Amino acid sequence: MRxxxxxxxxxxxxxxxxxxxxTTSIKFFMPLLPIxxxxxxxxxxxxxxxxxxxxxxxxxxxxxxxxxxxxxxxGLAATQVNVHKCVIVIDASEARNELLVLINPQxxxxxxxxxxxxxxxxxxxxYDKVERAEHVVVRFLDLESNEQxxxxxxxxxxxxxxxxxxxxxxxxxxxxxxxxxxxxxAKLAKQARITA
Ligand code: NI
Numbered sequence: 001m002r003x004x005x006x007x008x009x010x011x012x013x014x015x016x017x018x019x020x021x022x023t024t025s026i027k028f029f030m031p032l033l034p035i036x037x038x039x040x041x042x043x044x045x046x047x048x049x050x051x052x053x054x055x056x057x058x059x060x061x062x063x064x065x066x067x068x069x070x071x072x073x074x075g076l077a078a079t080q081v082n083v084h085k086c087v088i089v090i091d092a093s094e095a096r097n098e099l100l101v102l103i104n105p106q107x108x109x110x111x112x113x114x115x116x117x118x119x120x121x122x123x124x125x126x127y128d129k130v131e132r133a134e135h136v137v138v139r140f141l142d143l144e145s146n147e148q149x150x151x152x153x154x155x156x157x158x159x160x161x162x163x164x165x166x167x168x169x170x171x172x173x174x175x176x177x178x179x180x181x182x183x184x185x186a187k188l189a190k191q192a193r194i195t196a
Contacts (some may be wrong), residue, residue: 001075001162002119033081044169077166088163102140109137
């Protein structure tokens with residue numbers, strides 16, 4: 001998931017430019033994964049649970065986290081990098097230092113309603129409002145195969161639901177009207193022609 005924040009101060013913009021220069025220069029050393037773009041049919045695949053949390057899964061999670069931070073995004077599901085296993089990375093913190101790796105996440109509880117402007121690394125440049133639960137409780141496995149529970153509300157809850165949707169083959173635009181979906185596909189097709 002990508003977060004649209006229009007309230008950046010000039011100071012933050014400068015800081016962001018400096019950070020961009022730094023991250024661009026170290027990009028060469030980072031194993032970034034290519035992200036599938038909507039409406040790629042592989043985004044519709046349903047992910048299977050991870051049976052054994054081994055070094056391959058740990059490497060996948062690390063590469064996904066680096067790809068998410070570099071994008072930059074606040075969440076990434078394995079589906080988006082064409083690995084159809086139930087692995088999610090999230091960091092919805094402002095300081096970008098609260099990485100969450102959720103393996104085989106299961107929704108235990110959800111309640112309330114919130115509407116948030118969402119974006120997605122697989123749907124570049126598109127943002128729209130989606131209705132989600134305000135509060136969620138999710139059970140998952142960590143990288144050491146320990147069962148954990150995360151309780152979230154607000155942006156983190158939105159992000160968890162958005163990424164869990166990806167594992168079910170759903171993109172946030174699937175929550176929008178058919179008319180909006182058609183417009184988004186046309187806009188992305190046009191972008192792809194320009195950048196091709
Ligand atoms: Ni997404």
